[in-house]
Amino acid sequence: MTSISAEALHLEGVTKPYGSRRAPLLALDNVSLRVPRGQLFGLIGHNGAGKSTLFKLVLGLITPSQGRIQVNGCTVNGPDFRTTRRALGYLPENLVLYDNLTGLETLRFFARLKGAPQTQCAALLDRVGLTRAGGRAVREYSKGMRQRLGFAQALLGDPQLLLLDEPTTGLDPSAIRDFYDQLDLLRSQGVTLVISSHILAELQQRVDALAMLSNGRVCAQGTVQALRERSRMPLVFQLRAAPTWLQTLATELPGQLAGADVVLQQREPGLLELRCPREHKMRVLAWLANAELSDLQIHEPSLEDVYFGLREAP
Numbered sequence: 001m002t003s004i005s006a007e008a009l010h011l012e013g014v015t016k017p018y019g020s021r022r023a024p025l026l027a028l029d030n031v032s033l034r035v036p037r038g039q040l041f042g043l044i045g046h047n048g049a050g051k052s053t054l055f056k057l058v059l060g061l062i063t064p065s066q067g068r069i070q071v072n073g074c075t076v077n078g079p080d081f082r083t084t085r086r087a088l089g090y091l092p093e094n095l096v097l098y099d100n101l102t103g104l105e106t107l108r109f110f111a112r113l114k115g116a117p118q119t120q121c122a123a124l125l126d127r128v129g130l131t132r133a134g135g136r137a138v139r140e141y142s143k144g145m146r147q148r149l150g151f152a153q154a155l156l157g158d159p160q161l162l163l164l165d166e167p168t169t170g171l172d173p174s175a176i177r178d179f180y181d182q183l184d185l186l187r188s189q190g191v192t193l194v195i196s197s198h199i200l201a202e203l204q205q206r207v208d209a210l211a212m213l214s215n216g217r218v219c220a221q222g223t224v225q226a227l228r229e230r231s232r233m234p235l236v237f238q239l240r241a242a243p244t245w246l247q248t249l250a251t252e253l254p255g256q257l258a259g260a261d262v263v264l265q266q267r268e269p270g271l272l273e274l275r276c277p278r279e280h281k282m283r284v285l286a287w288l289a290n291a292e293l294s295d296l297q298i299h300e301p302s303l304e305d306v307y308f309g310l311r312e313a314p
C-alpha cells in the first residue's frame with residue numbers, strides 16, 4: 001500500500017466501532033491526525049473518548065472498520081509492519097505485572113516477548129530509578145514503582161515511537177518531574193512520544209501539540225497556543241492598585257474600552273480582575289499604561305479552560 005505520510009504517526013479517516021452491527025458504538029469516528037517525528041504529542045479527552053482505542057489501533061491490536069494508519073510511513077498491519085512494530089513502545093493504562101517476579105525478572109520477561117536484548121534490562125531499571133528495588137518481588141512495589149517499571153518495559157528495544165496511556169497516574173510530583181525529564185531526553189534523541197493524560201496542567205507546558213477527543217471525534221488539534229486562540233477564552237488581567245484608585249478605574253474602564261467586551265470583577269480590596277478577548281489585549285494594555293497600578297499580571301487561559309471552552313463549542 002502506498003505511503004500517506006513519512007510522519008511518525010498519521011491517521012486518516014479512522015473509524016472503530018464496537019458492539020453489534022445493528023447498534024454500533026463508534027469508539028473512534030473518522031479520526032485524522034498527524035504527529036511529526038520527534039514531537040511530544042498529547043491526547044486528551046473525557047473518559048471513554050477513545051484514547052486507549054486509538055493506541056490499540058496504532059499497535060495493530062485491533063483493526064479499524066475504515067481509514068488508514070501509518071507509523072513512520074508504514075501501514076499498520078501491512079506487509080512491512082512486523083519490523084515497524086518492533087520500533088513501537090507502549091505503556092498501557094493498566095499494565096498487568098506478575099507479582100511473584102522481581103523487577104529485573106519482569107523486564108527480562110518483557111524483553112523476551114519483544115525480542116529486545118536482555119542486556120538492556122539492568123540499564124533500563126537504572127534509568128527509571130529502580131536499580132535497588134530490581135531484586136524485590138513486584139508484589140512489594142508501590143503504585144509509583146509499578147508505573148516506573150511499566151515505563152522501563154515500554155523503553156525496551158529503543159522504540160522510535162512511544163505510546164504512553166496515562167503514564168503519570170499514581171506518581172508523586174517529583175516522580176512526575178523525573179518522568180518528563182526522561183521524555184525530554186528521549187525527544188532530544190528524536191523519539192516521538194504520544195501521551196494521553198487527564199492531568200491537563202501537566203501537559204500544557206510540555207507538549208508540542210495535542211489533539212482533543214470527544215465522543216470518538218477529534219474536536220480540536222494543534223499547539224496549546226493555537227487551541228487557546230481557537231477557544232476564544234478570555235485573557236485575565238489582574239490589576240493591583242490603591243482601593244480608591246481602583247474604584248475610579250473600574251468606573252472609567254467600561255466607557256474607555258467600549259466594544260471590547262470587558263468583564264470586571266472586584267476580587268478583594270485593591271485587586272480588580274478584568275477579562276477580555278485576546279484581540280483587545282494591546283488596547284487594554286495601552287489604556288493601562290497610564291494607570292497608577294502597583295502590579296499587573298496577565299493570565300492566559302489554562303489548558304483546562306480551553307478544554308471546556310472547546311468542548312462546549314457547538
Ligand SMILES: Nc1ncnc2c1ncn2[C@@H]1O[C@H](COP(=O)(O)OP(=O)(O)OP(=O)(O)O)[C@@H](O)[C@H]1O
Binds near residue numbers: 045047054093
Ligand atoms: N473491548 C471493547 N468492547 C466494547 N466497547 C469498548 C471496548 N473497548 C472500549 N470500548 C468503548 O469504546 C469507547 C472508547 O473507550 P476508550 O477506552 O478508548 O476510552 P478512553 O478515552 O481511553 O477512556 P479513559 O479515559 O476512561 O481511559 C468507550 O465508550 C468504551 O466503552
